[in-house]
Amino acid sequence: QKEVEQNSGPLSVPEGAIASLNCTYSDRGSQSFFWYRQYSGKSPELIMSIYSNGDKEDGRFTAQLNKASQYVSLLIRDSQPSDSATYLCAGANTGNQFYFGTGTSLTVIP
Amino acid sequence: KAGVTQTPRYLIKTRGQQVTLSCSPISGHRSVSWYQQTPGQGLQFLFEYFSETQRNKGNFPGRFSGRQFSNSRSEMNVSTLELGDSALYLCASSQGLDTDTQYFGPGTRLTVL
Numbered sequence: 001q002k003e004v005e006q007n008s009g010p011l012s013v014p015e016g017a018i019a020s021l022n023c024t025y026s027d028r029g030s031q032s033f034f035w036y037r038q039y040s041g042k043s044p045e046l047i048m049s050i051y052s053n054g055d056k057e058d059g060r061f062t063a064q065l066n067k068a069s070q071y072v073s074l075l076i077r078d079s080q081p082s083d084s085a086t087y088l089c090a091g092a093n094t095g096n097q098f099y100f101g102t103g104t105s106l107t108v109i110p
Numbered sequence: 111k112a113g114v115t116q117t118p119r120y121l122i123k124t125r126g127q128q129v130t131l132s133c134s135p136i137s138g139h140r141s142v143s144w145y146q147q148t149p150g151q152g153l154q155f156l157f158e159y160f161s162e163t164q165r166n167k168g169n170f171p172g173r174f175s176g177r178q179f180s181n182s183r184s185e186m187n188v189s190t191l192e193l194g195d196s197a198l199y200l201c202a203s204s205q206g207l208d209t210d211t212q213y214f215g216p217g218t219r220l221t222v223l
Contacts, residue, residue, distance in 0.1 A: 031208065034211065034212075036214075042216070043198075043200055043214040043215060043216050043217045044153075044200070044214045045214070046211060046212075046213065049211055088152075088153065092210075094208045095165075095166060095208075096141065096158065096160075096165070096166065096204070096206065096207070096208055096210065097155065097158065097166045098143065098155065098202075098212060099155070100145075100152060100153040100155075101152070102151075102152035102153075103152060
């Protein structure tokens, strides 16, 4: 059973702080990983993708991948109230099938 | 470039009825994946179509079916609706290459009474 697990939260951080979201996966065949943000009542929107071990930065967002530990994380620096949403972690294997975690709810407190 | 579109956005049906949902992918994308999202289960993969062929399939009963047309538009059908089918149905579009990024449509909210 290919699974992606996330801490469902809720995670609360004050405005301006760093939010750290974590995800583990079971399928060592997974080649790439994605973080999506989903606002209540809306569809998921892509934040970042990461394919190689290490860090990938995009603005206030940094994704980290450690394939040996089967671990993916997302750091949000200088968190803003507009970052309050559910964050979905997904893995994809070479068959182009995605596996999503159940999401972590983040609240940024002004 | 226009995004993924889904129609209708909202549907109310009664138990036993059937429903057809439609998804138009991003221009040039050949893969369409369908997901069911419920508060308790999260995003559950239904199936993926690529070049009019079902390439991947999730663990859903045969009441859930789909198809893809030559223009890459896809439809999903649910027959003999049950109360538990109430959910947000999302389609995601991608080029269909290995581990390619998926882009989601706005979803269809289905309520079964």
